[in-house]
Each structure stands twice: as C-alpha cells, then as structure tokens.
Amino acid sequence: MVSGVSYADVRVVETRDRLLSTRNGRIGSLESSETMGVGIRVLAGGCWGFAATDDLSTQGIRHAAALAVSIARASSRAAKHKVVLAPEQKYEATWISPCAIDPFSIPVERQLALLAEVDREIRQNPAVTLSETSMTFARIRQVFASSLGSLIDQTRTTAGAGCAAYSFQGDEIQKRSYPNSFGGQYQLKGYELVEELKLVEHAPRIAEEAVGLHSAGQCPEGEWTLILDSSQLGLQIHESIGHPIELDRVLGSEANYAGMSFLTLDQLNRLRYGSPIVEAVCDARLEHGPGLGTFAFDDEGVPAQCTPIVREGLFVGYMTSRETAAAAGATRSNGTMRAAGWNRLPLIRMTNVSVLPGESTLEQLFDVDRAVYMETNKSWSIDDKRHQFQFGCEIAWEIRNGKRVRMLKNPTYSGITTEFWNSCDAIADRDHWVLWGVPNCGKGQPEQVMGTGHGASPARFRNIRIGSGYRGKGAE
Amino acid sequence: MSRMLSRETCAGLFDRVQRAAKARGVTDVEAWIASGEESLTRFANNTIHQNVSESSCHLSVRAAEGGRTARATTNRLDDEAIGAVVEGAIELTRASEPDPELLPLAEPAAYGEIDRFSPSTAEATPDERAVAVAEAVRIAEEKGQTAAGIFSTEYSVQAILNSRGVFGWHAETLAVFSITALAEDSSGWAKASAADHRSLDPAALARRAVDKALASRNPREVPPGRYTVILEPAAALDLAGQMFGDFGATALADQRSFLTGRLGTRLFGENIHITDDVFHPLQAGPPFDGEGVPRRRLRLVEAGVPREVASSRASARRAGGEPTGHGFPLPNEYGEAPLNIVIAGGDASLDSLIASTSKGILVTRLWYIREVDPYEKIMTGMTRDGTFLIEDGRVVGGLRNFRFNQGLVELLGNVEALGPAERASGEETFDMVVPAMKVHGFHFTELTRF
Numbered sequence: 039m040v041s042g043v044s045y046a047d048v049r050v051v052e053t054r055d056r057l058l059s060t061r062n063g064r065i066g067s068l069e070s071s072e073t074m075g076v077g078i079r080v081l082a083g084g085c086w087g088f089a090a091t092d093d094l095s096t097q098g099i100r101h102a103a104a105l106a107v108s109i110a111r112a113s114s115r116a117a118k119h120k121v122v123l124a125p126e127q128k129y130e131a132t133w134i135s136p137c138a139i140d141p142f143s144i145p146v147e148r149q150l151a152l153l154a155e156v157d158r159e160i161r162q163n164p165a166v167t168l169s170e171t172s173m174t175f176a177r178i179r180q181v182f183a184s185s186l187g188s189l190i191d192q193t194r195t196t197a198g199a200g201c202a203a204y205s206f207q208g209d210e211i212q213k214r215s216y217p218n219s220f221g222g223q224y225q226l227k228g229y230e231l232v233e234e235l236k237l238v239e240h241a242p243r244i245a246e247e248a249v250g251l252h253s254a255g256q257c258p259e260g261e262w263t264l265i266l267d268s269s270q271l272g273l274q275i276h277e278s279i280g281h282p283i284e285l286d287r288v289l290g291s292e293a294n295y296a297g298m299s300f301l302t303l304d305q306l307n308r309l310r311y312g313s314p315i316v317e318a319v320c321d322a323r324l325e326h327g328p329g330l331g332t333f334a335f336d337d338e339g340v341p342a343q344c345t346p347i348v349r350e351g352l353f354v355g356y357m358t359s360r361e362t363a364a365a366a367g368a369t370r371s372n373g374t375m376r377a378a379g380w381n382r383l384p385l386i387r388m389t390n391v392s393v394l395p396g397e398s399t400l401e402q403l404f405d406v407d408r409a410v411y412m413e414t415n416k417s418w419s420i421d422d423k424r425h426q427f428q429f430g431c432e433i434a435w436e437i438r439n440g441k442r443v444r445m446l447k448n449p450t451y452s453g454i455t456t457e458f459w460n461s462c463d464a465i466a467d468r469d470h471w472v473l474w475g476v477p478n479c480g481k482g483q484p485e486q487v488m489g490t491g492h493g494a495s496p497a498r499f500r501n502i503r504i505g506s507g508y509r510g511k512g513a514e
Numbered sequence: 515m516s517r518m519l520s521r522e523t524c525a526g527l528f529d530r531v532q533r534a535a536k537a538r539g540v541t542d543v544e545a546w547i548a549s550g551e552e553s554l555t556r557f558a559n560n561t562i563h564q565n566v567s568e569s570s571c572h573l574s575v576r577a578a579e580g581g582r583t584a585r586a587t588t589n590r591l592d593d594e595a596i597g598a599v600v601e602g603a604i605e606l607t608r609a610s611e612p613d614p615e616l617l618p619l620a621e622p623a624a625y626g627e628i629d630r631f632s633p634s635t636a637e638a639t640p641d642e643r644a645v646a647v648a649e650a651v652r653i654a655e656e657k658g659q660t661a662a663g664i665f666s667t668e669y670s671v672q673a674i675l676n677s678r679g680v681f682g683w684h685a686e687t688l689a690v691f692s693i694t695a696l697a698e699d700s701s702g703w704a705k706a707s708a709a710d711h712r713s714l715d716p717a718a719l720a721r722r723a724v725d726k727a728l729a730s731r732n733p734r735e736v737p738p739g740r741y742t743v744i745l746e747p748a749a750a751l752d753l754a755g756q757m758f759g760d761f762g763a764t765a766l767a768d769q770r771s772f773l774t775g776r777l778g779t780r781l782f783g784e785n786i787h788i789t790d791d792v793f794h795p796l797q798a799g800p801p802f803d804g805e806g807v808p809r810r811r812l813r814l815v816e817a818g819v820p821r822e823v824a825s826s827r828a829s830a831r832r833a834g835g836e837p838t839g840h841g842f843p844l845p846n847e848y849g850e851a852p853l854n855i856v857i858a859g860g861d862a863s864l865d866s867l868i869a870s871t872s873k874g875i876l877v878t879r880l881w882y883i884r885e886v887d888p889y890e891k892i893m894t895g896m897t898r899d900g901t902f903l904i905e906d907g908r909v910v911g912g913l914r915n916f917r918f919n920q921g922l923v924e925l926l927g928n929v930e931a932l933g934p935a936e937r938a939s940g941e942e943t944f945d946m947v948v949p950a951m952k953v954h955g956f957h958f959t960e961l962t963r964f
Contacts, residue, residue: 066847112640
C-alpha cells in the first residue's frame with residue numbers, strides 16, 4: 039500500500055438485471071442491463087477516501103486508487119479525529135444465494151405471457167381504468183478484497199413481482215396492489231418467487247376491491263384498536279425500528295439528509311421500545327429467510343449476524359459498522375455495511391430487520407369488539423428523528439366482534455414510535471409471518487437505493503389515532 | 515475530464531452500435547449515451563466523514579423491429595460488450611408481441627442552444643471542496659453549533675442518436691452545497707445548486723443555516739390546526755413539485771392524474787402561472803427528450819387554469835397533437851413529464867411576506883412528503899430544520915415541528931402573495947425555479963417531539 043494508507047478495500051461488482059412490465063395490456067418496460075465496475079475505499083491519515091470507476095483497465099484502476107488516496111488526504115483538511123476500525127478477521131469465502139429456478143433461464147416470452155394473463159384478468163373488470171403488472175430480476179456478483187487479506191466472492195439473485203388495479207370514478211382514484219405496493223414482493227430467490235405468488239389467481243380480487251372502494255365508507259377519525267396486515271407491519275418496522283437503529287444516524291452522519299434518531303446512546307438497554315411481546319432482530323443470515331438483506335458477508339468483509347434489537351420490549355441493539363461499533367460499546371461490527379453498487383460507499387443499512395412472530399392465531403388477533411384492520415401500504419412518512427409517523431393503506435375493514443363488517447376507504451393512522459410499539463398487545467404466530475422485501479430504501483449522499491427485508495406477522499395495537507390524513511378532504 | 519465523451523466519440527460509438535445491429539439483421543436502432551464524473555464531499559459532526567468520486571459511462575441501446583421494441587444497457591464500451599448489448603436489445607425485442615401503436619424511430623430535428631457547462635466546475639478538486647467545507651464548519655463552530663452537509667461537483671454528458679439521423683448531445687455541470695447546522699434543541703438548513711460552483715457561496719449558506727438554528731432555539735409548541743404559512747422557496751418546491759408527474763398526456767389517458775376532467779378549468783388561484791422551460795437560465799438538462807424530440811416550452815398553468823400537458827410522440831399521436839419533447843426513453847410505463855418547471859414569482863421579499871402576516875408560521879424546509887390522496891393531491895410530510903412563529907409581522911421564535919396533510923389543489927388556491935422565483939433545491943423532488951409562497955389555511959394535523 040501507499041505510504042500513510044492504513045487500510046483499503048476493493049469491491050468489483052458485476053450486475054445483471056431484467057425488468058418487464060405491462061400497463062393496460064401493453065408493454066411498459068422491457069429492458070435488461072449488465073454493468074461492472076470497481077469501488078476502492080482507503081483510509082489514509084485517519085480519513086476516508088473513495089473512488090469508483092467502470093474503467094477496469096490497469097490504468098483506470100490505478101487512477102481510481104490514486105484518486106481515492108488523494109481524496110482521503112483532502113478530507114484531512116476538515117478532520118477532527120482519526121477513524122479507528124474495530125478489529126475483524128480475515129476471510130476467504132465463496133457464497134452463492136439459493137436460487138431454485140434461474141430467472142434468466144426462463145424465456146422472456148413466457149414471462150411476458152404471464153404478465154399479459156395477469157393484466158387481462160385485472161381488466162376483466164370493466165370499472166378498472168388502469169392495470170399494471172411487473173417482474174424484475176437481478177444477479178449481483180461481488181468480489182471483495184481488503185488489506186486484511188480477505189477475499190470474498192458472493193453472488194446474490196433477487197426476484198420481484200406484483201400487480202395493481204386502479205379505478206377512477208367521480209372524484210376518486212382508488213388502487214389495490216398484490217401482494218404488496220411498490221411493485222409487489224421481493225426476495226432473495228429466483229423465478230420460484232413468481233410461481234409462489236400465484237398472480238393470476240389474485241388478480242380478479244384486487245380488481246374487485248379497487249372498484250369496490252368507491253362505494254366503501256370513509257375511514258373514521260378517532261382512537262381505535264388497529265390491526266395491521268403483515269406487509270404494512272413490515273413497512274412500519276422499516277420506518278420506526280429499522281431506520282432509528284442505524285448507528286451512523288444516531289451519531290449524526292446523516293443529519294443533513296436522512297436525519298438523525300431519537301435512539302440516542304443513553305437509551306441503549308434502558309428504553310421500553312415496545313410492549314413485552316415485541317421482539318425485534320436485525321438478521322442477515324440465511325437462517326432468517328431469503329430476504330433482500332440476506333448475505334454471507336457485508337460490504338466491509340464482516341460475516342452476516344443476527345443482532346437482537348428489541349428483547350421483551352427493551353431496546354438492546356443498534357446496527358453497527360467497524361467504524362462505529364465502539365460508540366455503542368461493542369468490540370466488533372455486527373455486519374450491516376452495504377453499498378448500492380460498485381459506485382457507492384458502503385453505509386450502515388438495514389439487512390433484515392424483523393419483528394419475530396407472536397403466539398396469537400388470526401382468530402385471537404381479530405377477537406375484539408371493535409377495530410379497524412388495514413392492508414397494503416399507500417403512503418408513508420416519518421419525521422427526521424423517527425418519532426412521529428403517518429401511514430396510509432389501500433384498504434381497511436371495520437371489525438365488529440371478531441368479524442369484518444364493512445370495507446373502509448382512504449385509511450390512515452399516525453402516532454409516536456415508542457407509544458405505538460408499546461400499545462402492541464397481540465402478534466400473530468409463525469404461520470402468518472412473511473419476510474417482505476422493500477426495494478426502494480433511500481439513504482446517503484449521493485443517494486443509495488437499497489433493498490431491505492422485514493419479517494412480520496399481522497399485529498394488533500390499542501388506542502391508535504386513525505383517519506387524520508384525510509382531514510384535508512372534508513373532515514375537520 | 516479524462517473520459518468525457520465528445521460528440522465525435524458518441525458518433526463513433528453509435529457507428530459501432532449500428533454495425534453490430536446490421537450484422538444481426540436489424541436496421542432501426544437508437545442509443546442513449548450517458549457519462550460523467552461526480553465528486554461529493556460530505557461532512558458531519560464538523561468533520562469530513564465521507565468523500566467520494568465516481569466516473570461512469572452507460573450505453574443504452576433500443577432496437578425496433580416489426581412493431582416491437584426493447585432496450586438493453588451496458589457500461590462497457592469494448593466491441594464485445596457493444597455486440598452483447600445490441601444482441602440483448604434485439605433478443606428482448608423479438609420476444610415481445612407487436613404493438614400496433616408503436617411508432618417508427620424519431621426523425622432528426624434541430625435543438626436550441628443551451629450552455630450549462632463550466633470547465634472549472636468539471637475540474638473542481640477535492641481540495642477546493644474541502645477548503646469550502648472547512649470554512650463552513652468554522653462558521654458553525656464559532657456559534658457553538660455542529661455542521662453537516664455536502665459539497666458536490668459534477669459534469670455529465672447525455673447523447674441520443676438513432677439510425678434515422680437523430681443526434682442530440684448535451685454536456686453540463688452541476689454543483690450543490692447543502693448544510694444543516696445543529697444547536698442544542700434546534701437546527702437550521704440552507705442549500706443551493708448551480709451549473710458553476712463559483713456562483714455558490716458556501717460561507718453565506720453556512721451563516722444562513724447557523725442563524726436559523728440560533729433563531730429557533732427553545733422551540734415552543736403551538737397546537738396543530740390551520741395557519742397562514744410562508745413557505746420558503748425550498749419548501750414550496752418540495753410540496754408543489756409533487757404534482758408535476760400528473761402533467762403528462764399518458765397520466766391523463768390512464769386516469770391516474772389529478773388533472774383528469776380538470777384541464778382547461780380554473781383549479782388554482784389566478785396568481786398561479788407555471789411553465790416548463792428547458793431554456794430558462796436557471797434550469798438544467800438537455801434540450802431533447804428520450805427519443806430525441808426537441809423540448810418546447812409548455813404553458814402548464816395560466817392564471818390558475820391547467821392548460822397544457824407534456825406529451826411524447828406516442829401520446830401526442832393518440833391525442834391527435836404534436837409531441838412536446840418530454841417523452842421518457844422507450845419503452846416505459848409513464849410516458850412523459852415536464853422536468854423544467856418554472857413557477858412564476860411575485861415581487862414580495864421574504865421580509866415583506868413576514869411583515870404582512872399578523873399570525874403565521876414560517877417554514878424553511880419540508881421532509882418525507884408522500885401522497886395521501888391522488889385526486890385532491892393531499893400530501894403529508896413534516897416541517898424540519900427551522901420552523902418559526904410569526905406574530906404581528908415579526909418572527910418571534912422557533913416552533914416544534916409539525917406534520918401536515920395538505921391538498922395541493924387547495925394550497926395553490928390559497929396563495930396570497932409570492933416572492934421572486936429562484937432556483938430552489940430541496941430533497942423531495944428535483945430542482946425547479948420557484949418563489950416563496952404565503953398561503954392561508956395550511957393544514958398542520960399533528961406535532962412531533964422536537
């Protein structure tokens with residue numbers, strides 16, 4: 039290494055992806071992409087420098103390495119302290135994620151034919167004004183080498199698919215998605231995910247529900263018992279557990295953009311994050327499931343781990359990196375550094391942040407006098423310290439005495455993160471636990487869009503404020 | 515700028531694309547070429563903590579044959595990779611069913627001149643950025659505050675060429691400085707962007723952020739409700755900017771636009787005039803769209819009445835009109851959108867907007883804005899980094915931050931006064947030319963804890 043450089047790592051990343059979509063029976067997207075490049079990170083004089091290039095010639099890589107070193111030295115002009123990394127082992131490994139059916143081996147004709155069939159099923163309903171279907175696949179091979187002597191070759195295959203029906207009538211646009219919004223479900227799988235989702239079977243239902251929402255009652259405003267489906271709970275976890283536990287946010291690294299966190303260091307092992315039935319983990323291991331945050335090693339060569347985050351309601355853990363672990367009193371990173379590609383610097387990112395299954399059957403979960411049950415995210419927003427949130431869902435149902443009695447449209451709910459999780463009094467069991475994929479999590483400058491995983495079962499919360507999102511439309 | 519792709523280099527690349535396509539029996543091809551270098555110095559806790567540079571190039575090839583079309587992209591430019599990307603585009607194209615509405619490739623056209631390239635910005639060094647950051651940090655430290663932010667400089671080249679002779683090439687530079695100043699129980703923020711980094715004043719932006727953090731110390735709490743608000747340009751941008759994806763012919767045809775059934779009717783106040791104008795001196799981007807059609811100026815809203823929407827070649831043909839030069843690269847799901855928004859301003863300074871307000875709230879910045887209702891365009895989000903109470907024409911102190919749920923149709927009907935339009939930069943949408951807005955009846959629905 040160049041004099042003064044105390045650490046360096048290199049990631050060569052090769053990505054192949056395919057995106058297919060339809061809109062009202064016509065092709066929306068039909069594209070493929072193959073990219074390759076290298077990102078070089080160096081620690082010189084106690085400061086970081088990073089340079090990335092897709093010029094993989096010897097000259098191009100030498101230029102990028104020299105640029106990374108010169109950037110690190112420029113950083114020292116406004117440096118207040120020297121970066122110290124938590125110790126880590128040297129690893130040599132090759133890992134390929136499980137993929138039962140290679141999505142790139144399935145003819146595009148067959149994939150388009152499936153989307154066309156789903157699209158037709160949605161448009162069988164004459165009151166549907168727009169139908170959308172999509173599937174997307176990616177294979178990412180990354181070779182990581184570091185000055186510790188690590189050499190790690192990982193290949194991950196991901197898949198995603200879903201559909202949506204829109205209906206415009208009068209002064210309303212209503213939408214239903216399956217199996218989730220944001221294009222559906224995404225997992226660390228191959229084409230088997232598409233087959234498991236059974237899109238054709240679910241298409242008529244979402245079309246009917248999108249149209250039915252026009253004649254549904256408006257979601258009331260007030261304090262109600264709230265039951266969330268597992269996909270909405272997955273996003274609730276993402277926003278109100280996943281982001282606040284990013285230790286770089288806590289320490290101020292994201293203050294200018296993504297914000298900070300209410301989980302200041304003094305809260306660790308003290309804060310009652312949730313009720314005693316709330317158990318949350320950050321788990322990148324394959325044992326947790328095929329999530330978008332599942333891998334063998336993170337992007338600074340630390341093995342995948344399971345970190346307890348909330349234990350019996352108590353806040354017990356952050357997501358850390360080699361640089362930040364010591365701030366949380368740890369001697370080692372818990373392996374959450376991820377980069378959105380060869381051209382981006384690894385940051386602390388959610389892996390699979392999940393709330394573990396509870397013990398309730400669905401019947402027990404719904405066994406209440408009066409509640410609102412909300413399904414499928416429509417809008418999501420939370421403040422920059424992750425206290426106050428508001429979510430909207432595509433559809434809701436009023437529950438009376440354990441039964442769905444009527445459909446409700448335009449449901450929203452809001453609250454304060456810790457109050458919300460402390461109001462949780464039932465979580466459905468493992469039979470209803472799903473590891474959802476969020477494909478579009480943004481963080482960092484330049485922005486990095488990352489896929490994250492969130493395991494969730496349907497869950498019940500007491501005395502939650504609902505309906506205030508629609509105060510702007512009639513209700514005061 | 516060692517790898518900046520000149521017009522000649524792009525022409526040479528396309529020649530290789532055409533030859534590879536012809537060798538595979540396809541004559542109709544289009545290439546979108548994008549390359550550039552972006553460097554970003556990031557600071558937090560009064561120190562530079564991330565400092566990056568990226569050099570990249572993408573070649574995206576679209577093939578068209580028998581009413582079918584598809585796209586493949588690579589970032590390698592050797593002959594083997596070009597052959598593979600052309601092969602990929604052709605394979606995907608031949609896998610699809612013919613679309614009777616697919617148009618042939620666009621014909622050549624002349625593009626207006628735009629000069630948005632600053633050689634000094636393209637060649638700005640990490641040292642230059644570090645010096646500016648060090649000064650901004652010094653300004654924050656002087657007041658006992660903690661600074662976080664970015665200083666980025668970049669150049670980019672975009673080119674479109676097709677086998678019918680379309681050839682558009684555009685190079686530009688961009689510099690962005692953004693700073694958040696953190697005090698014990700308050701914060702302030704300022705951000706600016708420009709084609710030439712020498713026209714940014716990082717020290718002035720730092721002082722503005724620091725002053726906001728000072729002025730909002732000991733924030734008080736006022737109850738949620740309807741208030742007169744003054745949205746500084748960045749706040750007006752990030753809120754009003756959420757609606758322009760609906761100003762497209764395809765969104766209207768799909769009935770997913772809030773303008774469905776409303777075009778040509780008065781929707782906003784008479785003081786609202788909005789254009790799309792790629793040639794505006796404070797704007798950015800190339801003078802051609804994703805098919806190589808020249809962008810033309812659009813009268814999106816005149817005196818509160820939505821008049822024109824953006825169209826691509828396909829949506830214009832369906833509607834029986836001419837394309838406006840706002841189409842996305844084909845194939846795509848969304849058709850088109852205006853990307854060079856200019857909301858006409860007024861002559862009221864920010865100080866005079868405040869002075870004319872007996873009770874109201876001054877908003878520096880909005881955050882995490884999402885759509886609650888697509889037809890009334892109700893948006894929710896939070897205030898952030900400088901929210902102030904105005905009483906009797908004066909800023910009297912900082913406030914705890916609010917959640918809002920506000921319909922944009924209502925918002926733009928309640929605008930009482932406008933400041934001068936300026937290039938505004940936020941975090942929730944792309945940069946636009948936007949004025950500060952004084953709006954009555956703005957709907958804050960909840961409070962947060964800080």
